[in-house]
Amino acid sequence: MKKTAAILILSLVSVFLLAGCKAASPAIGSYVFDNGDFLTSEQETAIQNRILEVRDKVQTDFVVYFTDSPSSDDYRREAERVNDAFIQSGGGYGKDHESVVFYVDMANRFFFINEHNDSEKWKLSDSDIDSIVLGTVRDYMSQGNYYGASMQFVEDAYGAVKPGFFGTIWGWLTSGLAGGGALSGILIGKHK
Numbered sequence: 001m002k003k004t005a006a007i008l009i010l011s012l013v014s015v016f017l018l019a020g021c022k023a024a025s026p027a028i029g030s031y032v033f034d035n036g037d038f039l040t041s042e043q044e045t046a047i048q049n050r051i052l053e054v055r056d057k058v059q060t061d062f063v064v065y066f067t068d069s070p071s072s073d074d075y076r077r078e079a080e081r082v083n084d085a086f087i088q089s090g091g092g093y094g095k096d097h098e099s100v101v102f103y104v105d106m107a108n109r110f111f112f113i114n115e116h117n118d119s120e121k122w123k124l125s126d127s128d129i130d131s132i133v134l135g136t137v138r139d140y141m142s143q144g145n146y147y148g149a150s151m152q153f154v155e156d157a158y159g160a161v162k163p164g165f166f167g168t169i170w171g172w173l174t175s176g177l178a179g180g181g182a183l184s185g186i187l188i189g190k191h192k
Contacts, residue, residue, distance in 0.1 A: 029091060031061060032150070033082075036068035036106055043147040050151060054158045058122065060098040061091055062157055064150045068106045079103035079114035087116060100124060100161065102137075102153040104146070111141060111149075113157070128160040 031051045032044045039047070051062045063086055070078050083101045086092065092099040096118040104111045113133060115124050132153060140149035 031055075031063050033063070033065045036066050038066045038068075038104075038106060038146045039150070040147075043150075047147070047150050047154065050154050054154065055093060058158060058161045059093050060100060060122065060161050061086075061093045062154050063091070063099060063101040064104075064153065065101055066104045066106060066146070070105045070107060073108055075103065075105045075108065075110040075112050076114075078105060079112040083114045083116050092116060098122075100157045102150065102157070104141075104149075111137070113153075122161045124157070124160055132156040132160060 030048065032039070032047050034044060047064055051064075055061055063083070065079075065082050067078075071081070072078060079101055082103055083099055086099060086101065087097040091097065097116055098118075099116045101114045102111065103114060111133065113124075113129050115129075117124065135156065136152045137149050137156065140146070140152055
């Protein structure tokens, strides 16, 4: 009976240990890059602060990138290049470098969203991206309100990034219970 009680207690402890495991967030850096002076320093700071408020909640870095001299006219490839460079310089959240970039090419009047999501903790679907780009963000951009567009991107992307099951507390608890149950089964099997 004492062995069964000890196994049960060990199982419960393992559930809580596994449930609390999360990857540490990377060092806080810069998330707003205005390479054409389209934003004031106060606006950049406000966008940066909002990103810092939401990034840990969804374990994703959000990046706002403005340029008036892109390397090419292929805005999709340029957005991907910016995201890759951000990740290679140590950006992106956690070990999987989760990130979503709002790329604004002012020379060609294009804007695009690029995501990096290796862990599959969340999924930003094509319809999510379309609703962000074609919604209020586009309205702000067409009015020349780049600050409003940037803040709206952060809000819309934050709202659209949905953690997968194992990125939620229920996923952690389920993983912990499964691990604890497996451990209990092994230990009980050895004592029969």
